[in-house]
Amino acid sequence: MTASETRLRADAQRNRDQIVAAARQVFAEAGPDVPMEEIARAAGVGVGTLYRRFPDREALIRAVARESFAQVLADAREAAAEEPTAFDALVRVVGRSHQLQASVQLALVSERAKEILKGDPETAASRDALMAELDAIVKAAQAEGSIRADVGTGDVAILFSLVLRQPPAVDDPALLAFERAAAVMLDGLRSSSGSPLPGRPITGEDLRIS
Amino acid sequence: MTASETRLRADAQRNRDQIVAAARQVFAEAGPDVPMEEIARAAGVGVGTLYRRFPDREALIRAVARESFAQVLADAREAAAEEPTAFDALVRVVGRSHQLQASVQLALVSERAKEILKGDPETAASRDALMAELDAIVKAAQAEGSIRADVGTGDVAILFSLVLRQPPAVDDPALLAFERAAAVMLDGLRSSSGSPLPGRPITGEDLRIS
Amino acid sequence: MTASETRLRADAQRNRDQIVAAARQVFAEAGPDVPMEEIARAAGVGVGTLYRRFPDREALIRAVARESFAQVLADAREAAAEEPTAFDALVRVVGRSHQLQASVQLALVSERAKEILKGDPETAASRDALMAELDAIVKAAQAEGSIRADVGTGDVAILFSLVLRQPPAVDDPALLAFERAAAVMLDGLRSSSGSPLPGRPITGEDLRIS
């Protein structure tokens, strides 16, 4: 019985994963309003199964967002741990996350998705953890003098989110253009830059407002 | 007769303008899929009136996009003519266009809107004219040495589009954050910046592909 | 003043006639549910003018039907007066009315039109007059021995209505096919025919039921 239950769970888990993966992809391609049936089809299951796992669209959006944030967080931690300098870590996070944009995009682009995620504690937790990690990297970069002192973690997060929003696929010729844009932005973050920024540094905390 | 005809037209024109203005606003707030009725309500007319002017949603989207591009174009021209340096013109375009983001956003954010606009020659013409103007400004800025030589007009357009995409309202506290982001990007464009960019400069022509 | 009033009336009358003529044509082509605006366009007037003359679609349908019946009636009378035999008159009525099919069709084809006309006394009067004329012709034909005795005026009316319903235009190659069909039916009406018909002769009165 335990065995069968376990096997069942494995099945169910696989199903769930397929659905989330399919949803991530389909959301990225067609926005958070795609017909549920399309997602189900992409996942290779019936709508009924989808609804068994996720009571409604919002739950599915939450699941996708949670997973996306978790992946980016893991990536950031890995980068911080493995790269020689904090600046290299920042570069790697932007670069890698390019491959994750589709994931994060959801949380950034759609007004509706934002509304939905606003109330989700688990997403909030991922987000906070991610922001904390980013904060550490940014501060380290400033300590090592590789990025200007007048930016806060929030500033960096916003800059990153701008680039991550755009979804050229990995094989899209437009990808290069966005890598260049990211590079220009990173150059803008370098300490050497001259013009003073308006207002005061935006912190991670500041972003919680929006 | 002419008088009455003219007066009638004036009325109709006012109505039409209200509709486009309302649509621009509502699209910005709720995306290109908002109920037509909501747009009509915002414009203070009945749905029937909206449909008399614009045979379907696509026509309305096109109208909003045309007008938006035209406004940004006018702005860019003005900036180029009035600002002392090309770099100042760039700064002004980004700054001003912030007030137009809602307009441009439509053309940038939604996959659906993109598809619709792809086939519209008038939008294409506005876009080309805008790109030409931007090209002139960028080249002048490079000639005056205020921005790095290894970026093309397409690079600048992409960077601008990244910032313009985000739609914090003028009274939104988040606005400052985006102005800072824009400033960082402009700093990244300054000649003084160090790291070489990957690939080759993206031209305005390159963007026509996408 | 009288002059101006008269001129006005003439104008209005012309307008009215144009509208009825256009409606007849458009009804024939597209059924009694065509958009009122299409009729107005065909008549070369604005919808407002159309509605000034005819308070609603039903009134317009009635007007078209009245005129159509009146024309067929006039035609039948002329045929009866001018043709040498009653049978020739029948032939002529069917033939001529071919040109009028569009007119009569309205009253025959659409369930909705039937309903509307059912309550119109003027249409009823035209119809009765037409039936009386046909009755005279049929009886004369039977008296002269040119059509079988076991048919009533109602039978003939139904047969005629069957052929008149079909609307091939005068320049339609299908017109010949329908003239042949009419000829076969007339042959069927000739006395020489053999098989006894079921039931009893249908009179003009019988048709008032439907």
Place this chain on the structure above:
Amino acid sequence: MTASETRLRADAQRNRDQIVAAARQVFAEAGPDVPMEEIARAAGVGVGTLYRRFPDREALIRAVARESFAQVLADAREAAAEEPTAFDALVRVVGRSHQLQASVQLALVSERAKEILKGDPETAASRDALMAELDAIVKAAQAEGSIRADVGTGDVAILFSLVLRQPPAVDDPALLAFERAAAVMLDGLRSSSGSPLPGRPITGEDLRIS
């Protein structure tokens, strides 16, 4: 699995059949423009179900027409096989088809329906098969000398269509009138008839034009 699949299909099929039957009836009563909801109600299903089976109104019209033609064809084949003479077969086809008028009517009466069916290969096939069957019967009747030699299958088809167009219900007192009309037409087709017909015989092929 097969069992459950089959049972499910059976349910769906029953539903589909109910929808087509209801549509046939409702189309006959109120024309091809009746609200889809009315059809759904008549079929005892929700609109959604109707649209699941038939993507739009045209698909439903096609389905009704296909089935109607198929039924008339089956009837004609049966008549040809069972009746002692070809003429009897003709009589039976007209008589039986009276019960099917509602079916055929759709394809004959509405301009819109015609347009829709014009492009449907399956309807065209049914129509061709029906015409072939009728052709055989007509030629046999001419061979046995029971109908005049100067008519083609197309002539007969048109005559039949004239009678079949009219839709008195089986319990309608007007039914007798139409049976009489059909009888007169059949008499007109008998060889004994006298007057020469205009033009040349209309064949089945000729009708394909329209």
Place this chain on the structure above:
DNA sequence: AATGAATGAGTATTCATTCAT
């Protein structure tokens, strides 16, 4: 549990009719 059929509420669009010009 999985499936996909059924439901009906939500939205786009059309068109009869009214009314300001």
Place this chain on the structure above:
DNA sequence: GATGAATGAATACTCATTCAT
């Protein structure tokens, strides 16, 4: 009077969600 713009009710069609199999 004539015009055509405005209105909103009617109807087609879609899709989230539920439920029988």
